[in-house]
Amino acid sequence: MITVDGLSKYYGEHAAIKALSFTITSGEVVGFLGLNGAGKTTTLKVLGCVLLPTSGRVIVDGFDVTRDPHEIRKRIGYLPDTPPVYDEMSVGEYLAFVARLRGVADANVANFVADAEKKTAITDKHDDVISSLSHGYRQRVGLAQALVHKPKLLILDEPTGGLDPVQIVEMREVIKGLKGEHTVLVSSHILGEISQVCDRYLVIQGGELIAQGTETELSAKLGSGGPIEIDCIGAAGPVIELLKKVDGVNDITLVKLDGQNLSLHVDAKNDVRPQLVKALVQADIAVLRVDRAAHRLENIFLKLTHGKDA
């Protein structure tokens, strides 16, 4: 669906993207991760034919962004970081305008608009003027405009930006619902917001691709290092002594103590989570949570971008 080969984009002397190369196949939902200023938005703007590249090749659905941008624009839906909505229009009018702009035949406009409103759960806002909507609904209207013409590829730049936790969950569900029907490229700098949505991740830093793969693949590339986190109920001293006796454990750090509630970080060479749990259970200590920090996407991301654990 997308082939990017040696893509570079300069703003004057400053290189926003340097020789970026990756591919995305049809039907994938790919997370595009990077800190602010990493080059995510610039890359997505090039893919969305908003900006032209300084050098390199970008092929979307068989068409080149510099030679056939018009053909690409017919096949994509692009949601910028700020939803591109006209405040004075009603939601229905706006979506009908966008549908016509993107070549939907007049006879189909009403159906396409209704479908987009249904997918983004804004059917009840059809007649509302956009200026009267909350930020969350404006974001949904922005998403609805990206998919109203049923594009093959959806490019979503920080679709969860500025939303409250409930709205983030709702937006995530909406994006999940798009899986299968569209190829989706979704960017974010907050990993938790898209970690449950994507099949695969591209990690970008300083305009360069520093890693790509599934969560498991990224974790494997970084090795198994990283502390094991344990939350349990018991007396701190005996619990730490007990865990130190488990084979492979190097060190234990008490991170938080709240009455009998303990949070511990166990430094171990191998993944000794089963042995730790077994030791605790046999000692009749209630285990609330066991997790490997290195396996969490936030930690992978921090390791990749800063070379340290969360």
Add this chain to the structure above:
Amino acid sequence: MNTVLLIARRELGAYLRTMSGYIIIAVLLFLDGLAFNAFAVAGTAKKSSEVLGDPLGFFFWTSGIGMAVAIFLSMRLIAEERQTGTLQLLYSSPVHDREIVLGKYLASLGFLCIFLFATGYMPLLVAIYGKVSLGHVLSGYLGLVLVGSASIAIGIFGSALTKSQVVAAISSGVMSVALTMCWILAKVVDRPFTDVITGLAWYGHFDPFAHGLVHLKHVVYFGLVTFVALFAATRVLEARRWR
């Protein structure tokens, strides 16, 4: 063409639904009425054609105020889209840059025509109390539409250059006034520049319309200014994709 009309319809809708367009028209219509009362019909008894076509007559004042309306209407056209991010919607849609510019131009011209229509009561008053040729009035209004068209095109060019509507209004105002007033410059330079600069000055091209005369060369002049400014605005939009 469908895309141009689609963009024009949305833009015209934006003028009609927000207060800014009405406020601009109301204020400038009031000023036009004041100027008509203070200069065009004031003083000693005049012929009807003088009230309309004299250097301080109705068409003279309305062309200047029409130019101001055109600049205020067009200052937001692209600058606001860049400021609010909606230009990315147009950029990422299968729309040519020339279609964006042309759609916005047509919408502004349509709204300007509402203003010009609203000024019609003044020549009507002259017709009631005097004798006015319909041809003179139509010729004058053709001149006003052409001046407005060129001013809007320059306004769109100014709006394409910046995110700030104020800067857009100032820069397009300077360009329009420079074109209007460059006949003054013609007086202080030698030939052949005198002829070139006089030819560029749009007052000289508007004056015949105000006197009821329609010459093709003057229509072509305003058409050319409009074309060049719209072309320049299109090139600015295209260039932004490379930045």
